[in-house]
Amino acid sequence: MNKIKLIISREYLTRVKKKSFIVMTILGPVLFAAMMIVPAWLASMKDTDVKNIAVIDNSGIFINKIADTDYIKFEYLENKKLEELKANFSELDYYAVLQILPSITHEPSAVRLYSKKQPSFSVKSHIANAMEKELKNKKLRSHGIDEEVLKSIKSDVSIRTIQWTDDGEEKESSTEIAMVVGYASGFLIYFFIFMFGAQVMRGVIEEKTSRIVEIIISSARPFQLMMGKIVGIALVGLTQFLLWILLTFIIITGVKTVFFPESGTQNAQEIVVQDLLEQQNIPQVETIEPQNMDKFTSMLNSAKSMNFGLIFGSFIFFFLGGYLLYGSLFAAIGSAVDNETDTQQFMLPITIPLILGIFVMMNVVQNPESSVAFWFSIIPFTSPIVMMVRIPFGVPYWELALSMGLLVLTFIGSTWFAGKIYRTGILMYGKKVNYKELWKWLRYKS
Amino acid sequence: MELLKAQNIEKKFVNHLALDDVNVSIPENSIYGLLGPNGAGKTTLIRIINRITAPDKGEILLKGRPLQPEDVNIIGYLPEERGLYKKMKVGEQALYLARLKGLSKRDALKRLKYWFGKFEMEAWWDKKVEELSKGMAQKVQFVTTILHEPELLIFDEPFSGFDPINANMLKQEIIDLKKKGATIIFSTHNMASVEELCDHITLINQSRNILEGHIDDIRKKYKSNIYEISFNGEVEKLEKSLNQYYEIIDKTKVDGHSAVRIKLLHQTNENELLSLIIPAVEIISFKELIPSMNDIFIKVVNEYKN
Structure with a gap:
């Protein structure tokens, strides 16, 4: 037992002390934070130059109808000719000249915007929107529909979802947040299994090619070496993951208090949720403008009503379970080959269920109650990914227990299986190994 | 133990x-x-x-x-x-x-x-x-x-x-x-x-x-009863002094004196050999050739093959 502890601590410490680990640990949260902060920052950045635009409205429809904004001001010039303005443009303090031709009522392209520099997109779209709206209103009025009616036609539907729990409580829920949380945890588990599983494999290959393995297993049992490596790397993964979460929150909170002090009541968590939602492009939620604030707060409420304890707990469980299941298989592959290029043929059986899990996950997000969702969240090879997608939507406890139990049994089985291949494989050199060979190794006496 | x-x-x-x-x-x-x-x-x-x-x-x-x-x-x-x-x-x-x-x-x-x-x-x-x-x-x-x-x-x-x-x-x-x-x-x-x-x-x-x-x-166990003798004198004289229990394997001349390797066949020993040759030649050295581990290794492995 003492030996396995020593092995675990070596595997852990040598990796945690590596430069690449430290760089990844710091860079990861910076990137995450940047992904969340930069869009928000960009959105908050506005062009602060005041742009004056001269308007020559030959149609006479739009006079004083295009609204000024904080930074775009319109000046309606009634008796000026375009040529005059063009000749004196550099002396005049205009950003651009807008000319509207009389034919605008039946010809949409009868508008010209003259300027020295290419006008910005926001200016162009502001003018186009205002004009479209004005033309529409004018046409509607000409058909006898008045503005009050128009306003009442505009409708906006937002559905609040409420879950009834078994004991009769009502819980406000959010499909969107459930989707985001499910997706994020599914992907994270997939990503971690691959990333740290591959580290296990590389570690085994390194020990084998450097020939240190014979010395180690003359001091400790092969199984201790294998498990020590797998557990040590799992701890590295957990450390990195927790540091990422911690650092991301610190960075986001820090940046927020420095750059967005006005939204002081919002905490960092809300900003993260908000930014996540923005990035997922969930249609109903746009930027936090006053009219959307209600919807947003109700969403936050429902986010708070989610069982984060359960989600976090199951995440750690499925993360570890999935990793242990695949990690031991990665170790077995590493032991069977002499270098990394030979791993291809054995990688396929590991990659396929994982990728299948990701595909099923996409489907399950749309329909978390389907039978596909059920079976793939029970079968141990895909359950770590698929079950995590279902949990935010609510899963019966017996299904969760079944899935977890099967996962534990399978990883015990796979570790046993991997251990048998491992202890033979690490001492085999210069032999092209195939599946038949592996089968023989399984039947060797220990 | x-x-x-x-x-x-x-x-x-x-x-x-x-x-x-x-x-x-x-x-x-x-x-x-x-x-x-x-x-x-x-x-x-x-x-x-x-x-x-x-x-x-x-x-x-x-x-x-x-x-x-x-x-x-x-x-x-x-x-x-x-x-x-x-x-x-x-x-x-x-x-x-x-x-x-x-x-x-x-x-x-x-x-x-x-x-x-x-x-x-x-x-x-x-x-x-x-x-x-x-x-x-x-x-x-x-x-x-x-x-x-x-x-x-x-x-x-x-x-x-x-x-x-x-x-x-x-x-x-x-x-x-x-x-x-x-x-x-x-x-x-x-x-x-x-x-x-x-x-x-x-x-x-x-x-x-x-x-x-x-x-x-x-x-x-693997010694072959071969002795190396170096001496001053004529080889022929030494040869004549030996009887049928001895076999000369080779004869060489080194640094102005002669050397022979003699195998003891049976019913004889080193002392008898010495008593036979002492009258014939002037002996410089007399030693038993014990096989090296290298020879034994090769011999045993080859014997096993056959």
């Missing part, structure tokens, strides 16, 4: 029998040579003693009782294919390997300090193994092998990769270890070092051990 005994060991791999009914008994505080051609099964036997692999049949007894898992702590093993973690620092690594053998951190550090001082390796402590030369890494590995003061040491080709100065230092260390009470299993193809170091040997050939015993006994 033997420290370690291997009884009827059999080990089978997929397509061949690596060890077939091998019996070895290693006396306490001896240097035991494990000889044999490549692929004879030496490494497999060593791995079984180290509990790296298990035999299909037979058992290993340590001090008369079956070998236990925790016994690996009293064994020190230097495999033929040396290896260390390339990216790990020398000191850290030596400490880790020592602790894996059951030493406490404090003891390990104290002993490492002593050995690193003795072998003048202090400057390597914070270097990565990949920065060391092959010979330097070998030295580090040797230190980690003996650091826990094992009762049983197993060296598989220990001198390969060492320059003559370091090889000599190593040889001296091995002799010292024996003096301190360790038992040493020594697997090698270098017969000169076998003659120099080993007390006992066993020869494994084609999965079986075909020769075992004290090195002097074995050499006596």
